[in-house]
Amino acid sequence: MPKLLTDNMPIVVDYGTRIVGVIVAIFIAFIIAGWARRVVLRGTSKANVDPTLGKFFGNAARYSVITLAMIACLGVFGIETTSFAAVIGAAGLAIGLAFQGSLSNLAAGVMLLLFRPFKVGDVVNAAGTTGKIDEIELFTTRMITPDNRLIIVPNSAIFGGTIENITYFDTRRVDVDVGTDYGADLDETRKILEQAIASVDHLAEPAPQVFLDVLGDSSIAWKLRVWVNTPDFWAVREKLTYACKVSLDKAGIGIPFPQMDVHLDGSVAKPADDKAA
Numbered sequence: 001m002p003k004l005l006t007d008n009m010p011i012v013v014d015y016g017t018r019i020v021g022v023i024v025a026i027f028i029a030f031i032i033a034g035w036a037r038r039v040v041l042r043g044t045s046k047a048n049v050d051p052t053l054g055k056f057f058g059n060a061a062r063y064s065v066i067t068l069a070m071i072a073c074l075g076v077f078g079i080e081t082t083s084f085a086a087v088i089g090a091a092g093l094a095i096g097l098a099f100q101g102s103l104s105n106l107a108a109g110v111m112l113l114l115f116r117p118f119k120v121g122d123v124v125n126a127a128g129t130t131g132k133i134d135e136i137e138l139f140t141t142r143m144i145t146p147d148n149r150l151i152i153v154p155n156s157a158i159f160g161g162t163i164e165n166i167t168y169f170d171t172r173r174v175d176v177d178v179g180t181d182y183g184a185d186l187d188e189t190r191k192i193l194e195q196a197i198a199s200v201d202h203l204a205e206p207a208p209q210v211f212l213d214v215l216g217d218s219s220i221a222w223k224l225r226v227w228v229n230t231p232d233f234w235a236v237r238e239k240l241t242y243a244c245k246v247s248l249d250k251a252g253i254g255i256p257f258p259q260m261d262v263h264l265d266g267s268v269a270k271p272a273d274d275k276a277a
Contacts, residue, residue, distance in 0.1 A: 022073045029069030037062040056110075056138060102139060108159035109138040117163045125164035127157040171204050172230050174237045178244050179219030184253045186212065186220070192251050193224060196243040202232045218258045 037058040044054030113136060118124045123132050124143075129151050131143035141158055143151045166172075180189050190210055197208045204227045213221040224244065228236045248255060 025073055026069060029066055033062040033065040033069075036065050104156045105139040105154045108155035109136070109140075111159050112136060112141070112155055113138075118165045118168070122168065123166045125166060127153045127161055129153060130166075167230050170230055171227050172233050174224075174226050174228055174233060174240060176224040176237065176240050176244060177213070178222045178224065178248070179216060179255055180222065180248065181254045181256055182220060184220070188251070189220075189222070189248075189253060192247050192253065193222060193244060196247040197224060197226060197240065199243050199247075200226070200236060200239045202228060202236055204228050217260075219256045 040058040040061045041054055044057055045051075112118075118126075118133055120133050120135065123130070129143055129145070131145040131149075131151055134142040134144050134150070136142075138155075140152050140154055143153060145151060178193065190212075193210045194208075197203075197210065206227055208224070208226040210222065210224055213223045215221070224240065226236065226240065245255070
């Protein structure tokens, strides 16, 4: 055997052993990474975490294990992992600054999927838009407006503002304001408005209310409040408004227009005579 090969044999054996060890370590790391992903997916599923967020956490756990294994394998060959980690940190900082807006949307998306202020199918008012939630993604939320337009809103705009979930509860209150003439009898008006409410179906608990609100400038203001199942809100609101108008018309009680009385103090000058002109 040549002397050069004999002298380098320990080095070859050493590096060969390291390479075999690294291959085995990477193989085991992939197995552990897959196991970690499955564990995270099962845990998020049991915790009723949104599937999109569960997959995100599962993939994050998998790639974290693989990355740590790769860094450890580089140390086997004498590469300084501390400097390598510093480079990764600097690269991560640069990427974070470049994708600052996207990362804020990602963070907001995670918060929305964790705290669930709304779910798919809810009608919400958020980020200046009212619509039905079509899909909640990690970066954006898709909403369909009542006139059938698709609006894609960044998650940071939603989570950073006020969120009104219109259909969160099973029941909602319908408010209808009615103005009547000052000459109308109050007890009779209340009775007619109560009959108008009784003519409307699909009402829910608690019981309806009819009460005298304010004495306005041009009319006596009444307020009608009824509770309905949330899907029946608009239908009941229209029926109740219609019933109030019809019932008041039949009773001869007017719903006045805004009006103003003008009083003139002192005498009013008569127009000049045509002959004097």
